[in-house]
Amino acid sequence: MSKQNFVEQIADIEQDFPQWYTDVVIKTGLVDYGPVKGTMIIRPYGYAIWENIQSQLDKRFKATGHKNAYFPLLIPMSFFTKEAEHVEGFAPEVAVVTHAGGEELAEPLAIRPTSETIFGSMYSKWIQSYRDLPVLINQWANVMRWEKTTRPFLRTSEFLWQEGHTAHATEEEALEETMKMLGVYKEFAENCLAIPVITGRKTEKEKFAGAVATFGMEAMMKDGKSLQAGTTHYLGQNFAKAFEIKYLDKDGVQKHVYTSSWGVSTRLIGALIMAHGDARGLVLPPVVAPEQVVIVPIAAKKAGVTEKCEEVKAQLEKAGVRVILDGSDNSPGWKFNEWEMKGVPLRIELGPRDIEEGKALIFRRDTLEKQAYSLENLAAEVTALLDTVQKDMLEAARKRRDGRIVYAESLEGILSGVEGGNFVKAGWCGCRECEDKVKVTAAATARVYAEGETAEKCAVCGKSSKHVIIFARAY
Amino acid sequence: MSKQNFVEQIADIEQDFPQWYTDVVIKTGLVDYGPVKGTMIIRPYGYAIWENIQSQLDKRFKATGHKNAYFPLLIPMSFFTKEAEHVEGFAPEVAVVTHAGGEELAEPLAIRPTSETIFGSMYSKWIQSYRDLPVLINQWANVMRWEKTTRPFLRTSEFLWQEGHTAHATEEEALEETMKMLGVYKEFAENCLAIPVITGRKTEKEKFAGAVATFGMEAMMKDGKSLQAGTTHYLGQNFAKAFEIKYLDKDGVQKHVYTSSWGVSTRLIGALIMAHGDARGLVLPPVVAPEQVVIVPIAAKKAGVTEKCEEVKAQLEKAGVRVILDGSDNSPGWKFNEWEMKGVPLRIELGPRDIEEGKALIFRRDTLEKQAYSLENLAAEVTALLDTVQKDMLEAARKRRDGRIVYAESLEGILSGVEGGNFVKAGWCGCRECEDKVKVTAAATARVYAEGETAEKCAVCGKSSKHVIIFARAY
Numbered sequence: 049m050s051k052q053n054f055v056e057q058i059a060d061i062e063q064d065f066p067q068w069y070t071d072v073v074i075k076t077g078l079v080d081y082g083p084v085k086g087t088m089i090i091r092p093y094g095y096a097i098w099e100n101i102q103s104q105l106d107k108r109f110k111a112t113g114h115k116n117a118y119f120p121l122l123i124p125m126s127f128f129t130k131e132a133e134h135v136e137g138f139a140p141e142v143a144v145v146t147h148a149g150g151e152e153l154a155e156p157l158a159i160r161p162t163s164e165t166i167f168g169s170m171y172s173k174w175i176q177s178y179r180d181l182p183v184l185i186n187q188w189a190n191v192m193r194w195e196k197t198t199r200p201f202l203r204t205s206e207f208l209w210q211e212g213h214t215a216h217a218t219e220e221e222a223l224e225e226t227m228k229m230l231g232v233y234k235e236f237a238e239n240c241l242a243i244p245v246i247t248g249r250k251t252e253k254e255k256f257a258g259a260v261a262t263f264g265m266e267a268m269m270k271d272g273k274s275l276q277a278g279t280t281h282y283l284g285q286n287f288a289k290a291f292e293i294k295y296l297d298k299d300g301v302q303k304h305v306y307t308s309s310w311g312v313s314t315r316l317i318g319a320l321i322m323a324h325g326d327a328r329g330l331v332l333p334p335v336v337a338p339e340q341v342v343i344v345p346i347a348a349k350k351a352g353v354t355e356k357c358e359e360v361k362a363q364l365e366k367a368g369v370r371v372i373l374d375g376s377d378n379s380p381g382w383k384f385n386e387w388e389m390k391g392v393p394l395r396i397e398l399g400p401r402d403i404e405e406g407k408a409l410i411f412r413r414d415t416l417e418k419q420a421y422s423l424e425n426l427a428a429e430v431t432a433l434l435d436t437v438q439k440d441m442l443e444a445a446r447k448r449r450d451g452r453i454v455y456a457e458s459l460e461g462i463l464s465g466v467e468g469g470n471f472v473k474a475g476w477c478g479c480r481e482c483e484d485k486v487k488v489t490a491a492a493t494a495r496v497y498a499e500g501e502t503a504e505k506c507a508v509c510g511k512s513s514k515h516v517i518i519f520a521r522a523y
Numbered sequence: 524m525s526k527q528n529f530v531e532q533i534a535d536i537e538q539d540f541p542q543w544y545t546d547v548v549i550k551t552g553l554v555d556y557g558p559v560k561g562t563m564i565i566r567p568y569g570y571a572i573w574e575n576i577q578s579q580l581d582k583r584f585k586a587t588g589h590k591n592a593y594f595p596l597l598i599p600m601s602f603f604t605k606e607a608e609h610v611e612g613f614a615p616e617v618a619v620v621t622h623a624g625g626e627e628l629a630e631p632l633a634i635r636p637t638s639e640t641i642f643g644s645m646y647s648k649w650i651q652s653y654r655d656l657p658v659l660i661n662q663w664a665n666v667m668r669w670e671k672t673t674r675p676f677l678r679t680s681e682f683l684w685q686e687g688h689t690a691h692a693t694e695e696e697a698l699e700e701t702m703k704m705l706g707v708y709k710e711f712a713e714n715c716l717a718i719p720v721i722t723g724r725k726t727e728k729e730k731f732a733g734a735v736a737t738f739g740m741e742a743m744m745k746d747g748k749s750l751q752a753g754t755t756h757y758l759g760q761n762f763a764k765a766f767e768i769k770y771l772d773k774d775g776v777q778k779h780v781y782t783s784s785w786g787v788s789t790r791l792i793g794a795l796i797m798a799h800g801d802a803r804g805l806v807l808p809p810v811v812a813p814e815q816v817v818i819v820p821i822a823a824k825k826a827g828v829t830e831k832c833e834e835v836k837a838q839l840e841k842a843g844v845r846v847i848l849d850g851s852d853n854s855p856g857w858k859f860n861e862w863e864m865k866g867v868p869l870r871i872e873l874g875p876r877d878i879e880e881g882k883a884l885i886f887r888r889d890t891l892e893k894q895a896y897s898l899e900n901l902a903a904e905v906t907a908l909l910d911t912v913q914k915d916m917l918e919a920a921r922k923r924r925d926g927r928i929v930y931a932e933s934l935e936g937i938l939s940g941v942e943g944g945n946f947v948k949a950g951w952c953g954c955r956e957c958e959d960k961v962k963v964t965a966a967a968t969a970r971v972y973a974e975g976e977t978a979e980k981c982a983v984c985g986k987s988s989k990h991v992i993i994f995a996r997a998y
Contacts, residue, residue: 083602083644086631092660093588099591115567116574119534119598120557121681122618122636127558130966143597145621145634148680149669150615157559159596159620159634169558185567190665191594194624205623413876 058235061327061386076390079200086205096338104240108232114184117421122157127165130290139255159192167213170216177296192339201318209313215305224307226282229310230263233278242333243267245321248496260284266479266495269322272469280310281298311440330391333432341371342387365429429450463490475503476517482508492519526646536802540746551865555673561673561680571813579715589659597632602640605765612732616668636668642688643766652771661687676793684788696974697781704785705738708753717916718798720743723971735759741970744797748994749942752794755785805866808916809909816846817862821874830836842902915946938965950978951992957983967994
């Protein structure tokens with residue numbers, strides 16, 4: 049297959065971004081559609097990204113004192129009704145088990161859409177005294193939310209995620225936890241995914257069902273739309289009261305705890321694709337790329353070429369680099385295209401002439417630049433280059449995003465801003481009516497409060513306002 | 524709390540093994556009962572064991588060429604009916620989703636009890652040519668089998684496991700895979716869990732629903748009963764034909780593939796508890812213990828004691844040892860009991876006198892022996908000792924088991940053998956009737972064929988027989 053044909057398998061990113069996305073996720077083998085509508089199979093190439101995301105996040109969670117556990121998939125339906133806002137938010141999306149073991153169940157069971165209620169029910173049993181606090185537990189699990197319109201990674205009926213659930217003696221501690229984990233997410237998104245994010249509080253309309261306050265991190269995709277890449281929730285005593293999670297304090301008084309929850313999901317893979325991808329396909333940051341380097345032999349049948357490629361591979365592996373050697377029968381050009389589409393950060397090309405001259409060509413997927421490097425000390429060069437790619441990808445994404453943040457002082461300004469593929473900062477009076485008007489007129493939503501910024505008036509109604517909201521169209 | 528009282532929290536292992544098990548799993552914080560009957564919460568101490576099991580197995584799976592993926596939780600009920608034996612085996616245990624998103628579903632969906640069918644449906648799409656083979660995929664997931672009688676880790680409606688599903692061009696390759704993974708399981712069980720296992724083929728009655736042949740590994744618990752700790756299945760072309768998994772071979776002919784599947788689950792934690800536990804509680808092998816060493820300061824308030832403990836902790840951490848320092852207000856005696864119950868392999872006791880003499884006392888949980896070690900080079904001593912404990916635990920378990928394998932030449936012999944807490948080797952003619960008689964008379968089942976052993980006659984009916992079966996009561 050010629051280079052031309054190969055690249056044409058993916059829709060034009062400039063002309064049809066949604067089709068480009070679908071082509072990329074399917075044709076790079078990240079994912080496939082499951083037999084049940086709205087479900088996906090995360091294929092090995094996609095799952096390897098998730099494993100890297102997991103290992104990076106998991107060590108951060110543990111370093112901040114959290115432990116993993118596993119709670120049941122099935123939750124009694126009655127649990128949801130205990131927190132009024134929570135049931136209102138989640139009941140319409142729940143999948144329900146009514147029969148099991150050949151019999152109808154006495155009480156229908158929900159497949160967890162999120163686990164605040166079942167954690168709450170156990171915390172009420174485990175927490176007795178101030179000595180038991182804080183409780184800092186995370187779980188890696190599958191959850192289910194029945195959605196009408198689905199897209200791989202972005203919105204599927206089942207997805208994988210982690211959900212942290214913590215209980216604290218005081219409001220201050222619970223809020224501190226909520227903000228700490230938001231910070232962990234931001235540092236991870238920027239340093240591991242190379243995605244710059246804007247963190248901030250969500251409006252009442254956009255907050256989690258049952259939370260006192262929700263904080264989100266928003267990432268700009270290449271089409272200028274926003275993707276909510278993670279959220280942390282300060283739950284106050286809402287779930288503590290619904291599930292009677294109480295402790296005996298030092299002063300001998302029974303008190304309700306304060307709780308938080310926070311989560312990120314396989315959506316992050318969708319964010320990776322749309323924040324960095326280009327006309328050729330995926331562009332993966334080295335920290336989470338399944339393979340960081342692909343070695344492509346040139347004139348592989350010439351004496352010594354395969355041996356040298358194997359030698360370089362062994363050196364890189366020894367240096368801790370995830371490396372693959374493509375020894376297939378395909379032509380070098382075909383291999384270039386395939387691994388570029390799959391987003392491997394670096395490609396090493398090694399042919400007889402290179403070997404003779406003691407050098408290798410290295411192609412950078414992010415910048416599309418090719419440069420010769422000495423074969424001596426190649427592992428150290430590659431390791432350093434992977435670091436450079438990681439940092440450069442973040443900076444490139446930051447520049448792209450920062451060039452697409454505009455200010456608006458009217459509803460029309462918000463509309464033209466988001467139509468131009470921007471995040472739009474605008475004053476907002478705080479009322480639901482104005483927020484809804486933006487939705488209706490501009491098909492945009494309030495992503496987060498712009499922290500530390502103030503406005504004079506609401507861009508929608510003109511009333512005086514001190515809040516600045518970031519409006520955007522969103523996934 | 525005195526030592527006496529503390530230990531009395533656990534039922535006597537000699538008098539009431541089932542109650543001892545229940546006490547241990549609950550009181551050491553491994554697990555708790557979920558709100559839905561038959562479900563469990565794997566608490567942080569239990570889940571940490573599972574994480575260690577996962578990381579050990581996962582690297583073995585990857586080293587043998589497997590990749591991880593994630594397949595959907597929900598399977599159309601119609602998939603099960605495609606393989607006749609499979610549906611017969613699993614339909615009675617399935618939990619069924621009938622409603623989702625506020626509506627009744629057109630087709631009810633099963634929560635996976637195992638995933639052969641959904642893997643099969645995707646493999647039929649992905650596999651086209653001999654070039655696509657073999658396909659070697661594993662997934663870590665939750666599964667659900669609605670059971671009447673449940674016990675934490677051993678039998679719960681939901682459990683965590685891994686399931687490998689592979690497809691091959693030939694029968695030989697698929698069989699080789701089936702046996703290779705049985706070998707991986709055995710090596711893991713012995714070297715990581717310190718549990719000696721007997722591997723072998725299962726009888727027709729005991730095989731997996733839909734398999735041509737099932738191979739199991741059987742471990743002896745301290746009460747002499749057997750626990751099936753893992754199985755691998757050679758599926759022949761059963762699922763390939765049910766799901767039309769075909770490939771175009773080199774000779775231009777369309778052929779069905781041959782498949783295998785294999786799995787181990789959180790049951791392994793139950794095996795760990797019952798293979799090694801004693802009157803004081805858990806005894807965990809170092810490789811999978813959440814904490815390998817606990818440091819208990821003696822007279823912690825005396826000058827220099829806490830500092831020295833911290834220093835030793837830092838040294839051990841640097842050497843890669845999982846270590847905890849119990850700096851709580853509890854008495855040393857209380858701490859000894861608690862960490863012994865929790866099965867931490869080594870305890871380091873450090874008091875003012877020890878520090879003065881430049882030594883530390885180390886207590887081995889497996890042998891209950893205490894010995895003094897020089898503080899100089901302690902990290903190296905501890906690392907070596909952890910290796911010794913790991914090996915000694917395997918050998919001790921092997922000796923216990925080998926002393927409890929007996930031969931029988933009659934049904935009465937089988938009965939008295941299993942009643943005495945033994946594995947019983949006996950000749951078997953191969954007929955289902957004799958196998959059922961053993962079940963009815965001795966409450967024992969055929970665990971596996973004893974490989975390489977031959978008999979002259981069936982212990983039940985007396986007919987000539989060349990097979991030797993290991994009969995045992997089992998979990």
